[in-house]
Amino acid sequence: MAAPSAHGGEVGKTEAEVLKNLSLAQAWMSGELKSYGSAKVTYDGPVITMTTSHHVPKVSGLAKVQLKAYRVLEKMSNGKIKVKDTWSKTIHGARDGRKAVRTGLSDYAPCFPAYNARDYNLLHGLGLPFLFNNTHEATAVSEELYTKYLKKNFERFRGVKLARASQTASYHLYTKKPVHTLEEVKGLKVRAGGGPHAKIIAALGAVPVSMPAADAYTAMQRGTLDAYHINDAVAPIFKVHEVTDFRTVNGFNFFPVFYCTSGAFYDKLPSDLKVIYNNWSRQFAQIEAQGFYEINAAKAIKKMTSSGALKLIDLPAAELKRLEVAVAPVTATWIEEMEKKGLPGKKFMADIERLSKKYAAMSPNEILQATIDSPLQGILD
Numbered sequence: 575m576a577a578p579s580a581h582g583g584e585v586g587k588t589e590a591e592v593l594k595n596l597s598l599a600q601a602w603m604s605g606e607l608k609s610y611g612s613a614k615v616t617y618d619g620p621v622i623t624m625t626t627s628h629h630v631p632k633v634s635g636l637a638k639v640q641l642k643a644y645r646v647l648e649k650m651s652n653g654k655i656k657v658k659d660t661w662s663k664t665i666h667g668a669r670d671g672r673k674a675v676r677t678g679l680s681d682y683a684p685c686f687p688a689y690n691a692r693d694y695n696l697l698h699g700l701g702l703p704f705l706f707n708n709t710h711e712a713t714a715v716s717e718e719l720y721t722k723y724l725k726k727n728f729e730r731f732r733g734v735k736l737a738r739a740s741q742t743a744s745y746h747l748y749t750k751k752p753v754h755t756l757e758e759v760k761g762l763k764v765r766a767g768g769g770p771h772a773k774i775i776a777a778l779g780a781v782p783v784s785m786p787a788a789d790a791y792t793a794m795q796r797g798t799l800d801a802y803h804i805n806d807a808v809a810p811i812f813k814v815h816e817v818t819d820f821r822t823v824n825g826f827n828f829f830p831v832f833y834c835t836s837g838a839f840y841d842k843l844p845s846d847l848k849v850i851y852n853n854w855s856r857q858f859a860q861i862e863a864q865g866f867y868e869i870n871a872a873k874a875i876k877k878m879t880s881s882g883a884l885k886l887i888d889l890p891a892a893e894l895k896r897l898e899v900a901v902a903p904v905t906a907t908w909i910e911e912m913e914k915k916g917l918p919g920k921k922f923m924a925d926i927e928r929l930s931k932k933y934a935a936m937s938p939n940e941i942l943q944a945t946i947d948s949p950l951q952g953i954l955d
């Protein structure tokens with residue numbers, strides 16, 4: 575059997591190799607780059623405050639990366655944009671970031687499509703199986719396709735613009751019992767997210783269970799849940815390794831994690847700061863992909879396997895191909911549904927395939943450098 579068309583995995587075999595391959599992202603976050611782009615700041619008015627909000631705690635790994643990114647924005651704007659950051663559901667919960675931006679409570683917040691799945695259409699195609707090889711590739715494709723396919727649908731909510739289109743690390747199966755074959759997945763009660771994710775789990779013959787990741791720990795202890803399908807970077811946050819014994823590598827899907835910015839905030843920025851803000855946003859999309867998801871996925875695996883309690887299972891190409899065949903109807907059905915709605919599902923998937931090949935041929939450092947040198951235009955007007 576042929577190898578899967580695209581199978582998500584790490585960007586190095588060891589943590590040290592991953593860090594080496596993501597050296598530019600680390601330099602970006604440390605503020606050590608000689609240049610964050612060629613755009614110049616001419617605005618000499620008062621400092622503009624940008625209020626950001628997130629439901630995760632400030633001590634989380636994701637928050638730490640975002641705080642570094644906010645310092646870079648302040649540097650790129652010559653201190654003319656000052657970030658006031660808020661965390662831990664101070665302003666909104668996980669589902670209400672978009673509402674906070676629309677109502678003026680926040681200028682910048684996560685608006686993850688999975689929490690409002692019915693509000694989006696083509697966007698969910700980015701979460702279909704066997705499309706991407708890694709997070710930086712998935713994020714680059716998501717950003718490039720946004721203006722052509724997703725912008726109109728995304729901005730129909732008044733006052734909301736896209737800040738950045740990121741993707742999580744690839745998802746893998748964490749279980750109490752070893753899983754080596756498709757047959758061993760069948761019947762398992764698996765914690766899954768909304769949208770295509772639940773349909774993928776169901777297509778494997780498992781039972782998707784929708785619940786907050788924070789509740790899954792107790793459900794695993796009680797036996798009302800058999801497995802997580804989750805990305806490695808966040809697995810330690812939810813102590814997944816404490817209630818599972820095996821991680822079966824499948825990596826056939828990623829999860830779009832988009833962030834909103836306030837149209838009212840952005841529109842009031844001087845023209846030179848709008849350029850800075852767009853360029854920073856394009857870079858930040860890659861920084862979250864590389865600096866958080868890919869680096870922390872490698873660190874998480876090292877942490878979770880160091881005691882020997884969690885064992886890693888690699889599926890051979892033939893078994894991965896069986897998984898690909900099993901979930902193929904999810905993609906086919908999605909395309910059919912989009913076409914019935916008058917939306918270009920086929921063209922969207924064709925462009926994903928074309929762009930994924932383009933970015934798969936580039937290293938993460940090359941993608942980030944290209945984002946710095948030639949940032950995408952049109953996502954923010």
